[in-house]
Amino acid sequence: MKSILALTVNGRRREDLVPDNMLLIDYLREVAGLTGTKQGCDGGECGACTVLVDDRPRLACSTLAHQAAGKRVETVEGLSRSGRMSALQQAFHEKLGTQCGFCTPGMIMAAEALLRKNPDPDRDEIRAALAGNLCRCTGYVKIVESVEAAKGVAP
Amino acid sequence: MNLLPDFRTLRPATAAEAAAALAGAGARPLAGGTDLLPNLRRGLGEPAVLVDLSALPDFTAVAVLADGGLLIGAGATLEDLAAHPTVRNDFPVLAQAALGVAGPTHRAAATLGGNLCQDTRCIFYNQSEWWREGNGWCLKLKGDKCHVVAKSDRCYATYHGDVAPALMVLDAAIDIAGPAATRTVPVAELFAEKGDRHLTLEPGEFVAAIRVPPPSGWRSGYEKARIRDAVDFPLAGIAVALRRDGDILAGLRVAVTGTNSAPLTVAVPDLVGRPWDRESAARLADAVRKTSLVLKTTVMGAKYRRRVAQGLATRLAATLWAAG
Ligand SMILES: Cc1cc2nc3c(=O)[nH]c(=O)nc-3n(C[C@H](O)[C@H](O)[C@H](O)COP(=O)(O)OP(=O)(O)OC[C@H]3O[C@@H](n4cnc5c(N)ncnc54)[C@H](O)[C@@H]3O)c2cc1C
Ligand code: FES
Ligand code: FES
Numbered sequence: 001m002k003s004i005l006a007l008t009v010n011g012r013r014r015e016d017l018v019p020d021n022m023l024l025i026d027y028l029r030e031v032a033g034l035t036g037t038k039q040g041c042d043g044g045e046c047g048a049c050t051v052l053v054d055d056r057p058r059l060a061c062s063t064l065a066h067q068a069a070g071k072r073v074e075t076v077e078g079l080s081r082s083g084r085m086s087a088l089q090q091a092f093h094e095k096l097g098t099q100c101g102f103c104t105p106g107m108i109m110a111a112e113a114l115l116r117k118n119p120d121p122d123r124d125e126i127r128a129a130l131a132g133n134l135c136r137c138t139g140y141v142k143i144v145e146s147v148e149a150a151k152g153v154a155p
Numbered sequence: 156m157n158l159l160p161d162f163r164t165l166r167p168a169t170a171a172e173a174a175a176a177l178a179g180a181g182a183r184p185l186a187g188g189t190d191l192l193p194n195l196r197r198g199l200g201e202p203a204v205l206v207d208l209s210a211l212p213d214f215t216a217v218a219v220l221a222d223g224g225l226l227i228g229a230g231a232t233l234e235d236l237a238a239h240p241t242v243r244n245d246f247p248v249l250a251q252a253a254l255g256v257a258g259p260t261h262r263a264a265a266t267l268g269g270n271l272c273q274d275t276r277c278i279f280y281n282q283s284e285w286w287r288e289g290n291g292w293c294l295k296l297k298g299d300k301c302h303v304v305a306k307s308d309r310c311y312a313t314y315h316g317d318v319a320p321a322l323m324v325l326d327a328a329i330d331i332a333g334p335a336a337t338r339t340v341p342v343a344e345l346f347a348e349k350g351d352r353h354l355t356l357e358p359g360e361f362v363a364a365i366r367v368p369p370p371s372g373w374r375s376g377y378e379k380a381r382i383r384d385a386v387d388f389p390l391a392g393i394a395v396a397l398r399r400d401g402d403i404l405a406g407l408r409v410a411v412t413g414t415n416s417a418p419l420t421v422a423v424p425d426l427v428g429r430p431w432d433r434e435s436a437a438r439l440a441d442a443v444r445k446t447s448l449v450l451k452t453t454v455m456g457a458k459y460r461r462r463v464a465q466g467l468a469t470r471l472a473a474t475l476w477a478a479g
Contacts, residue, residue: 131385132258
């Protein structure tokens with residue numbers, strides 16, 4: 001069973017014929033061609049697939065594409081402006097918040113959700129907001145530093 | 156991971172339409188999807204239709220009533236609930252339990268109704284399809300034996316929801332909508348102590364709203380033990396509501412989760428009407444021990460879970476008592 005899904009992805013309105021049982025992550029990666037969003041555990045455990053739906057973080061592997069109907073979905077590809085990284089992306093780059101990079105799109109989107117809600121989070125608030133995002137490389141210290149470096153800097 | 160089964164998705168706009176859709180063969184409610192969708196990816200269920208409840212009117216609202224009580228739509232997210240000023244001030248047990256569920260991204264999507272109605276769990280069930288097949292399936296799904304209790308004729312999968320015990324000690328009730336008129340039942344009556352059929356909902360029924368009476372002098376709290384503080388289900392969770400009148404314990408309600416196939420109220424009649432002291436703590440620990448039936452359903456051993464349930468209960472009651 002397929003039906004029309006109308007939504008906004010990274011600021012652009014889209015309409016696609018999408019199976020009722022398609023996950024949001026498969027829609028983003030395979031239909032919309034946005035492979036920045038990563039599939040890690042594929043079962044709601046790791047946060048690698050985090051995207052924003054109406055400004056809130058959401059696990060794309062545990063969401064049906066049709067659950068995003070009529071909503072604004074944002075992926076890591078939507079953060080850069082005219083080819084320039086956002087302040088948050090730049091901070092992850094400069095502060096070494098990314099190593100292998102697999103967790104990075106999910107980390108950045110979870111951090112982006114935090115900064116939109118709370119532009120001046122302290123260390124504990126940053127750690128709490130990223131608590132569901134696993135990283136096997138950095139040991140998290142550099143990730144928290146990256147978010148701290150980005151706060152207060154214009155996007 | 157399996158592909159998702161080939162279900163249809165419906166998004167009814169009224170409760171009557173939702174009830175009609177849910178009464179159909181193979182239909183299941185879908186709320187945030189944080190429990191249901193990962194489970195379906197493991198082949199735990201093959202629904203023909205998912206009924207997305209998110210478009211129902213007033214489904215996500217958290218309303219403070221004139222008498223100080225709450226009327227919470229079953230679609231309210233745990234993030235909203237945990238952040239709500241009245242919930243945090245007057246019903247701390249509810250805010251703490253909601254905040255203790257999973258991780259922040261789960262909570263932004265996870266709903267109260269989905270949290271209450273989440274599936275029971277077991278180390279022999281929350282596994283991939285090929286793992287379960289290799290193990291000869293089990294009583295909860297497709298099989299005829301229980302690997303937790305050999306020769307058992309019932310399933311012992313455990314209920315690990317955090318929020319149900321919090322609502323139970325607040326004496327909350329649930330509005331259940333369905334094909335017939337909406338009925339309101341105490342939270343405990345939503346559950347049955349059966350691992351493979353732990354909800355008492357009839358076909359077509361769903362949780363529409365939760366009613367919490369005014370706090371009237373009760374203080375409350377929730378504590379859970381888990382492997383990683385950031386994301387995990389409770390190995391055991393304890394909710395306590397307590398009323399103190401000078402040096403006398405005037406009221407005590409305790410509920411436990413993560414130990415049995417349903418969240419359970421712990422009966423504590425001989426504790427009220429006297430001060431809280433070491434003797435009370437020993438009696439409460441004993442009552443928790445008698446209520447819970449912890450079996451080897453999680454990776455963590457049962458002995459630890461039994462002891463930690465008792466420890467959490469006595470510590471939490473003592474803390475609430477001491478709070479003045
Ligand atoms: C990594 C991870 C960690 C987790 N940790 C915890 C934890 O610590 N504590 C905890 O309690 N849970 C935990 N969960 C489970 C889950 O995230 C929560 O229970 C969540 O609140 C479920 O809500 P939902 O809206 O996403 O439900 P859904 O997944 O949409 O639904 C869950 C079940 O309830 C049914 N349902 C949904 N809404 C209704 C309704 N209104 N009426 C009747 N039936 C309904 C569905 O059919 C389904 O069977 C965890 C999940 C993951 C993936
Ligand atoms: S891929 Fe979604 S949480 Fe791991
Ligand atoms: S950078 Fe490798 S998993 Fe985080």
